Amino acid sequence: MKNRVVITGMGAVTPLGNSVAETWAGVCAGKSGIGPITKFDTTLFETKIAGELKGLDPLQYVNRKELRRVDEFILYAIAASEMAMADAGPVLGAGNGERLGVIIGSAIGGLATIEKEKEAVLAGGPRKMSPFTIPAALANLAAGHVSIRTGAKGPIGCPVAACASGTCGIGDAFRLVSEGYADAMIAGGVDAAVTPMSVAGFNAMRTISKRNDEPEKASRPFDRQRDGFVISEGCGVMVLESLAHALARGARIYGELVGYGNTSDAFHMAAPPDGHEGAQRCMRAALQNAGMDAAEIDYINAHGTSTVMNDAFETEAIKAVFGEHSRTLAVSSTKSMTGHLLGAAGGIEAILCVQAIAEGILPPTTNLEHPDPECDLDYVPLHARKREIRTAMSNTFGFGGVNAVLIFKKFEG
Secondary structure (H helix, E strand, C coil): CCCCEEEEEEEEEECCECCHHHHHHHHHCCCCCCEECCCCCCCCCCCCEEECCCCCCHHHCCCHHHHCCCCHHHHHHHHHHHHHHHHHCCCCCCCCHHHEEEEEECCCCCHHHHHHHHHHHHHHCHHHCCCCHHHHHCCCHHHHHHHHHHCCCCCEECCCCHHHHHHHHHHHHHHHHHCCCCCEEEEEEEECCCCHHHHHHHHHHCCECCCCCCHHHCCCCCECCCCCECEECEEEEEEEEEHHHHHHCCCCCCEEEEEEEEEECCCCCCCCCHHHHHHHHHHHHHHHHHCCCHHHCCEEECCCCCCHHHHHHHHHHHHHHHHHHHHCCEEECCHHHHCECHHHHHHHHHHHHHHHHHHCEECCECCCCCECCCCCCECCECCCEECCCCEEEEEEEECCCEEEEEEEECCCC
């Protein structure tokens, strides 16, 4: 018999705030975390906006020596994981670390470090390369640092699944706890890719917004005036536990994770197939894994990137899976406020689903001022809405045709 899996701790650093509470308050208020890029000179760039973190004090989490040796994505993972573990309380006793694991996905890893060290080599030769370059750049080192700092000696991993990395991290951890390979897992996603190479690369692909004059309105999922996603940075982490383990230690339980689906389009490097058939199969797989009917879902946190192709195809996929129920369930894209956090998106959006269930608030899709006729569902436009939510689905899709979906449920003992 499989273990039930519950959420007992959460931590986040996002463009809306450096905690779950600040981020959730920003979402409920319809606040935008998007603004001009400050990390580098954007004079020659088509896109000059992003969702950057604001006011995060790194020395709250690492000392000055460590700070010189880690990329920002590692720092963000350390910060969010420490918050999540503090929120969860004493997950495991001393000497029992082999029952605690870490899976933190990342799409990009330490791109900023790679760019900086390449410039050092070009300017001064290979001897100018820092010995900490590789450990700072490897995508799995976020999970590695968190494991070392928490004493987690159980399963460890880093799904590199483009924009679905965080969702895959949580989904893989869910399976490990469900199957009894761990009592608890620190799981989520992280990225810190607001860098010259990243922005230039996405500009070359024509996938990110160039609405530089109105940063707060640039991310506009399902709106007919959308012109691409807004790149952002951050981290979202959950502590997942078996229900029996959580109850035995008297843990506070935020909600239950009941389903996970993971499929491939096997179609194209960056574009989904007509009707987003892979996403349809993924949502159905998550429902089957949860033992639920489509009509039981109350809310979907959509992938909703604000790109022309994704938003229309995701809408089509939702209608195909949910049929008539698609007209009554609520769908929204919180990327309208956070921007697209790449590998961190799934971690942040999973947390927002759990908060939505716990608080009975549907997050809005801001900037939805000119509805696209092809996008004709209830996207909770402009303002948050009070409603009882018992179940929520989180959709994430990524380059390479990866699809990942999670289903959360209000906890009932």
